[in-house]
Amino acid sequence: MRIDKLLANMGYGSRKEVKKLLKDQGILVNGITITDAKTHINPESDKIVIHGEEIHYREFIYIMMNKPAGVISATEDLREKTVLDLLYIEDSQFEPFPVGRLDKDTVGLLLLTNDGQLAHQLLSPKKHVPKTYYAMIDGYVTVEDQQKFHEGVELDDGYVTKPAELVILKSGEIRSEVELTITEGKFHQVKRMFEAVGKKVVYLKRLSMGPLALDEDLEEGEYRELTAEELQALKEYRVKKE
Missing domain, CATH: 3.30.70.580 (Pseudouridine synthase I, catalytic domain, N-terminal subdomain)
Known part of the structure; x- marks a missing residue:
């Protein structure tokens, strides 16, 4: 990997700013001062020191x-x-x-x-990764709704959802609170599932993913x-x- 790309990826500035840092002779690779931005290094094995401080490269965040x-x-x-x-x-x-x-x-x-x-x-x-949501619902969520969600509900475009687990936390005539676990990610899926049983999501929060x-x-x-x-x-x- 080119040293200017590595340093830019690590937050040491733009390519232009990294070139200035190199020009100031503040970078050592394996004890040797590096000034050429095109210099290729191995971030896994080379020792990189910037102004006296050793840095450790990582690829992912x-x-x-x-x-x-x-x-x-x-x-x-x-x-x-x-x-x-x-x-x-x-x-x-x-x-x-x-x-x-x-x-x-x-x-x-x-x-x-x-x-x-x-x-x-x-x-x-294909992985069916479960995602759990907390939701506040306008309307009375029933045991019948639980069963429909478990069987799969038909959305407005005709698609029938995969089985979902609906847990009723609190149910009232005006507002209900639930947790819903689905294994799909269709557009506006949670909202559309409740619309399919005549109810409306007024607040939605994702709690977990896998x-x-x-x-x-x-x-x-x-x-x-x-x-x-x-x-x-x-x-x-x-x-x-x-």
């Missing part, structure tokens, strides 16, 4: 975000604020992308990474990197699904 309402799950948009706009520059330099999408008004767990292989495994329809659960200490709009244990659980889960 894995972020857990509690997505707030009002931002979209996209990498860029000309009109709307995206989840990437919530990242600090040292994290956005890795060019992560959201793994799946949450509607603009939906909050909760969102995984962002630049690990395309892991993202593909979690998003593949083995990854939302950190309750994260306020909406906050994020952190996955712990080693969380990342290992995701990778092991991917292998099991394969």
Whole structure:
């Protein structure tokens, strides 16, 4: 890998800014001063020191975000604020992308990474990765609704959903609270499933995706990197699904 690309990926600035850093002779690779931006290095084995501090390269970043309402799950948009706009520059330099999408008004767990292989495994329809949501519903959610969701409901386009697990937390004539686990990711699926039984979702929050659960200490709009244990659980889960 070229040293200017490596340093840019690690957040040391644009290619132009990295070239200036090299010109200032502040970078050593295996004890040798490097000034040429085109120099190729092995980030796995070469020792890289910048202004006296050894750095360790990593290729991937894995972020857990509690997505707030009002931002979209996209990498860029000309009109709307995206989840990437919530990242600090040292994290956005890795060019992560959201793994799946949450509607603009939906909050909760969102995984962002630049690990395309892991993202593909979690998003593949063949993997049936479970996703659990907390929802507030206008109307009285019944045991009959539970049974319909378990059997699969027909959406407005004629598609019949796969079996889903509906847990009623609180049910009232005006408003109900539920948890719903689905294994698909159809457009607006949770909202459309409730519309199929004559009810409306007024608040939706994703709680988990596969083995990854939302950190309750994260306020909406906050994020952190996955712990080693969380990342290992995701990778092991991917292998099991394969």
